[in-house]
Amino acid sequence: MTSxxxxxxxxxxxxxxxxxxxxxxxxTGLLRAHMSAIPFENLDVLLGRxxxxxxxxxxxxxxxxxxxxxxxxHTTLFAAxxxxxxxxxxxxxxxxxxxxxxxxxxxxxMFLTVSxxxxxxxxxxxxxxxxxxxxxxxxxxxxxxxxxxxxxxxRDGDDWVxxxxxxxxxxxxxxxTLEADxxxxxxxxxxxxxxxxxxxxxxxxxxxVFKPDGRVTVMxxxxxxxxxxTSRVLQLADRAALRALLPVEFGFDLPEVExxxxxxIPEWG
Numbered sequence: 001m002t003s004x005x006x007x008x009x010x011x012x013x014x015x016x017x018x019x020x021x022x023x024x025x026x027x028t029g030l031l032r033a034h035m036s037a038i039p040f041e042n043l044d045v046l047l048g049r050x051x052x053x054x055x056x057x058x059x060x061x062x063x064x065x066x067x068x069x070x071x072x073x074h075t076t077l078f079a080a081x082x083x084x085x086x087x088x089x090x091x092x093x094x095x096x097x098x099x100x101x102x103x104x105x106x107x108x109x110m111f112l113t114v115s116x117x118x119x120x121x122x123x124x125x126x127x128x129x130x131x132x133x134x135x136x137x138x139x140x141x142x143x144x145x146x147x148x149x150x151x152x153x154x155r156d157g158d159d160w161v162x163x164x165x166x167x168x169x170x171x172x173x174x175x176x177t178l179e180a181d182x183x184x185x186x187x188x189x190x191x192x193x194x195x196x197x198x199x200x201x202x203x204x205x206x207x208x209v210f211k212p213d214g215r216v217t218v219m220x221x222x223x224x225x226x227x228x229x230t231s232r233v234l235q236l237a238d239r240a241a242l243r244a245l246l247p248v249e250f251g252f253d254l255p256e257v258e259x260x261x262x263x264x265i266p267e268w269g
Contacts, residue, residue, distance in 0.1 A: 006059055007084050010077070013037055013063045022086035024118050024135065030085070031123055032133045032210070034078055039068030039209035039250045040128040042201045046260050051194045053186060055080050066252045068209070070201065072190045074126030075110040082114070082123075089114050089123065093181045093189060094162075094174035098130065099200075102175050108189045108199075109174050110181075113138060122153065122162070129208035129217040129224075130164055130173055145170060204264045205242070209250055216249045218242075220265055223249075239268060 014033040019026045044051060044061075051073065052058070058077045061067045079089045089112040095105040111124040114135065121135035132151035140155040145165055151173075154161050162173040193199050200206070207218035214226035221236040223245065236242050239258045247253045262268045 006055075006063075007081065009063050010059070010081050013066070020085055022082075022116075024116050024121070026085060027082065027087065027114060027116070027121070027123065028134055030082060031078070031125060031135060034074070034081075034125050035131065035133045036210045036212070037251075038062050038074065038077075038125075039207060040070060040074070040126060040131075041068035041207040041250065042070050042205070043207075043254060043257060043260065044069075045194045045201045046205065046262060047256055051190055053183075053190055067254075068207070068250065068252075069126070070128070070193070070206075071110045071126030072186055072193070075112060075124075076186075078123070078125045079112055087114050090180050091186070092176055092178055093185060094176035096174045097172050098174075105175075106189065106192060107185075108193050110186055110189070111174075111176075113178065124162070127173070128206060129215065131208075132164075133210050136162070202263070205260075205262055207250065218245070220262065225249075 014037040016030065016033050018029045053072050053076050055076065058069065058073045062069050062073060062077055075091070079091060082089055092111055092113060093107040094109040094111060095102045095107055096109050097105055110126065111122060114121050114123055120138040122138055123135050124131055136151050136153055138153055138160070141152045142154055146152050149165065151162065151164050154163055156175065158177065159175050160178050161175050164171055164173050193201050195202065204220050205218055209216055213228055217224045223234040223236060225232050225234070236245065239260060243254065243257045246257070260268070
């Protein structure tokens with residue numbers, strides 16, 4: 001953060017009352033608090049609004065306006081906040097491979113690594129419903145899932161792969177070279193993500209927020225509410241239902257969603 005005022009507002013937003021030393025315990029608590037308070041959402045993209053990555057803009061949207069955002073916004077804000085605590089995060093890009101092979105996936109995801117006395121950890125506050133709400137040790141677990149882990153890292157040649165598991169199902173989530181990237185690299189990736197007709201973010205609603213006992217995700221009209229080991233799926237009838245869901249589950253109202261255009265929901269325009 002560039003000022004104490006900005007940092008204080010951010011800590012109020014995530015309801016942080018924990019420690020301030022740059023330790024693994026602090027990083028773990030801050031990451032969970034951030035992901036529980038600030039949702040993942042792409043509504044501005046679907047409303048045709050520009051996504052700005054300067055710190056003033058991300059702070060105004062995610063903190064002052066109590067909105068959410070996607071990976072570039074979350075990670076920009078979180079990196080600045082933990083830097084104020086004395087952490088030294090490194091910013092990286094990745095290819096998301098959950099739904100397409102790496103040869104067809106641009107470097108359109110942003111995450112951090114943080115080096116601590118216990119080792120190096122991945123902090124990924126902006127990966128939506130598949131994200132880990134805790135730092136992931138940057139240790140090569142190979143092809144085998146470590147115990148009951150939900151997220152772990154593995155080497156694949158020169159690349160690092162984030163792997164995830166839900167029950168018995170496992171999947172590769174993203175792939176990265178782990179080279180440090182520059183701000184202009186994220187500006188380019190953000191422009192693609194927010195404007196290219198093939199970007200999933202311009203074609204569907206994608207939202208997620210962590211809860212004390214689970215998470216809530218939205219993919220177009222499907223709302224999945226997970227509580228402990230159980231989940232249920234509801235379907236949004238129309239835009240008015242989407243707007244009604246926002247303050248209840250995501251903590252903000254946005255009247256403009258009643259005119260939102262979603263290409264993959266033809267009857268919504």
